Structure formats: structure tokens, C-alpha cells
Amino acid sequence: MAWLTSLLNRPATIDDERKASAQDTPGAAQPPPAASGPPLAILAPDIGGISSFRLRFFSDAATAATDVEQLPPEIRRGTHAFWALHDEPVVGPDGHREALVLIRANQTSGVFYAVSFVDMESAWSFARFEAKRGLDVSHLIILWAAFVTVREELDGVSLLPAAAPATRTQHDRTAERDAAALEATEAVRELERPEEPAISASTAAPEAPEKPKPAEAEAEEATRIAKQAQDELRDARAAADAARALAEAEKARRQEAERRLEEQQQAADDAARARAALADLDSGSENALAVSEAAAEEPVVLDGGESRTQVLEDPSPAIEAPAEIRSYAGDEETLADDALDDGEEPTAQGTIFAHAPPTETEEDTETVEVPEYLRRPDDAGDAGNDLPDAPKLDDFDIAYEVARLLETRRWEKREEPFHGFGSPPGKF
Numbered sequence: 001m002a003w004l005t006s007l008l009n010r011p012a013t014i015d016d017e018r019k020a021s022a023q024d025t026p027g028a029a030q031p032p033p034a035a036s037g038p039p040l041a042i043l044a045p046d047i048g049g050i051s052s053f054r055l056r057f058f059s060d061a062a063t064a065a066t067d068v069e070q071l072p073p074e075i076r077r078g079t080h081a082f083w084a085l086h087d088e089p090v091v092g093p094d095g096h097r098e099a100l101v102l103i104r105a106n107q108t109s110g111v112f113y114a115v116s117f118v119d120m121e122s123a124w125s126f127a128r129f130e131a132k133r134g135l136d137v138s139h140l141i142i143l144w145a146a147f148v149t150v151r152e153e154l155d156g157v158s159l160l161p162a163a164a165p166a167t168r169t170q171h172d173r174t175a176e177r178d179a180a181a182l183e184a185t186e187a188v189r190e191l192e193r194p195e196e197p198a199i200s201a202s203t204a205a206p207e208a209p210e211k212p213k214p215a216e217a218e219a220e221e222a223t224r225i226a227k228q229a230q231d232e233l234r235d236a237r238a239a240a241d242a243a244r245a246l247a248e249a250e251k252a253r254r255q256e257a258e259r260r261l262e263e264q265q266q267a268a269d270d271a272a273r274a275r276a277a278l279a280d281l282d283s284g285s286e287n288a289l290a291v292s293e294a295a296a297e298e299p300v301v302l303d304g305g306e307s308r309t310q311v312l313e314d315p316s317p318a319i320e321a322p323a324e325i326r327s328y329a330g331d332e333e334t335l336a337d338d339a340l341d342d343g344e345e346p347t348a349q350g351t352i353f354a355h356a357p358p359t360e361t362e363e364d365t366e367t368v369e370v371p372e373y374l375r376r377p378d379d380a381g382d383a384g385n386d387l388p389d390a391p392k393l394d395d396f397d398i399a400y401e402v403a404r405l406l407e408t409r410r411w412e413k414r415e416e417p418f419h420g421f422g423s424p425p426g427k428f
Helices: 002-009 014-023 061-069 120-132 168-192 214-297 325-342 376-384 395-406
Strands: 039-044 051-059 082-087 096-103 112-118 138-152 156-160 300-301 307-309
Touching: 039 061, 051 061, 061 156, 096 120, 112 120, 112 156
Parallel strands: none
Antiparallel strands: 039 051, 039 082, 051 112, 082 138, 096 112, 096 138, 138 156, 300 307
């Protein structure tokens, strides 16, 4: 605050004296008027600086409002009003109070610099510090400020609150006075109260034991019975739930056992049927094999009286060969036909086409008797050549024979790419 001290201690200039004489009014820089209550102070902004104000005191809020109303609008907006008090004011939640230090610019000027603090101890500490730095203590005014709201309305300016608040000392005195009055009232009542006669232990009647009220006893009994019934009902429900869960578990175990028994019975029936079918299949295959061997060894009599053993064809269906093998078979048949045209007898070769039908000749057109079990349905006209001792094969036996013959390999299984049938060089 050295700037404030230097500003206050500077000598007054002619301009300052002229401004002071021009702006001085009858109420400016005057001591507070003698009145019963605290004065109302008005701080109007001065042209000297931001913190410089003109200080005026008024005895009531109406006079102060009239003075503020006469100020120019630009000065009126920066005007502050407060009740100047020597003791700490007691303000409500909407009120505002501060410890205020006012420093006069010079002895003859009405301009003051205002510095506010939250408590009086801080204000006095600031004043002592400035006094040590050379500030004249006669230029200081330290007081409590209970601020007043300056409100501009249509009918003029009003200041709220219009009355000074009570101070802490007055409040304490009022509270002490009220407490003393209350104590005096209680003492008077004690004196006016009549004295009660003393009762000795011999004259005092024995106290009768308190009996429980019937209504309360009945209510307690009803509550106890209701609680006991609720407990029994809860236990019964828990037991019923446990029994139900046990019955459901037993039912589930029984159903599982029945299901497993049915599965085992079904598996046993399936195994028995499989064994019976296998036995029938083995007996049928043995009979069919014996009949086939007997028929193969039986000689066939041709029309010319010549006996010739019939070579039965493989009853299994032909397996379709790849395209290369089919082309090779075609070339082999062409060579066989050329040999027949030249009068040569073709040689039999062990190829997969050995079962292919040979070229028809006059000898092959002779009638050959075929056993009944090898006849096709379209050979019904040859019924006169029946073999009475040959068993008749059913569809199951035929299917079994076909499956057995199909299991026979027709060619060699190779683990490498095919490079031909190994014919001698220059043969084909």
C-alpha cells in the first residue's frame, strides 16, 4: 500500500483546491449529525480515481435517497450507501457487512479512499501498518459498514433497509435482559405455587401391582398365535416341496431305467435277427454253390449227338471299364475277327473282356439247354428242359451271389500311374 501512502502525503495542488471548493457542499466532509441512531453514509465516486469517493453522512434514509437522486446518472450507478456503526452489526442472510477503513486525501479535502476487510482485526492491522509507514492517523476513519441497497425506481431512489440493524453489543444486551426477565418470572411463579402436604411412609398407601390390560394381553396372544401358525405353514410348505422334489427325482430315475431296459431289449432283438439272417445266408450260399458246381460238370448234348461241356458265363454284371480299356477291347475284337476271316483260331487271352460274347458262327447257333435256375424270365418257352433235382433260388440268394462275385478283383490294384497292359513291343 505504498502507493496509497505516497498519494495521501503528496501536497495539495491548486487544481485540487479548486475542485474541492467547486464540489464542496454543505453536507460534504462534515461530521455525522447528532442523532439518536447511527448515521447513513453515502460514498459517491470522485473523478480522482477508482477508489476515491466523496463521503457524506445523513441522519435518515429518506434524506440520503433525496441526495442520491440529485446526482448525475453516471455517478449514481457507482454510489455506495451503508450504515456507519461502531459495533459489529447483526445482519440476516440477505445482508452484507464489512470492516471499512476510510483514508482522507488531505486535511482540507472531502475525498476519501476506501479499503474493506472481512473483520475488524484485519482493518486495525492495516491501519497500524500504514501508520508505521508515515500515514497521519488523523486521516483515518475505521468503522463497521452495514451496506444498503440503492434501488432506482420510477418514482425515485429508495434505500433498503431504511433502518439501521442491531449491533452485536445491543443484541447481547437484549438477550441478557430477556433472560433476566424470564428468570424473574419463574421465581414469582415458584413463590405463588402452594405447598403440598408432606406424606410419611406410614400413611402412604401401598402401591397395587400393575395388572396387564385385557386388550393388550389379547392382542399379544393373537399375535403370538398368528406367528406360530405362519411358522407351521412355512414348515409344511417346505416339507411338501421336498417331498415333491424327491418324487420327481424318483420318477425320473424310473423312467431312465425303463428306457435303458428297452434299449437293451431292442439291441438283443437286433442281434438275434442278425444272427438268424447270417445263418440263413450261410446255408443258402452253400446250397447254391453245390448246385452251381453240379450243373457246371453236367455235359450238354447238342443236336449233332456231340457231347460238349458247357462253359457258363459269369452271372455277375459286367463292370464298366475306363475309356482306354474299352478302346483296347475294341481293337482286340477287330483282330479276332481278322483271324477268323483268315481261317485261324483266335487264342484266348486272360483279359477282363473274356466274358464278352464271341462272334456268332453256325456252331454257336445250335440249341443249348440251360438249367432252370439260370434261365431269365423271357426263357419260359423252354419249360420242357426242367431239372427236377435243382433247387430254385430266390432273390436273396441271387443278390448274395452277385455280391460275392463282385468282391472278386478284375484287375490288379496299382499304386502308381497306369502305363499300359505290358503287351510285347510291336504287337499293337
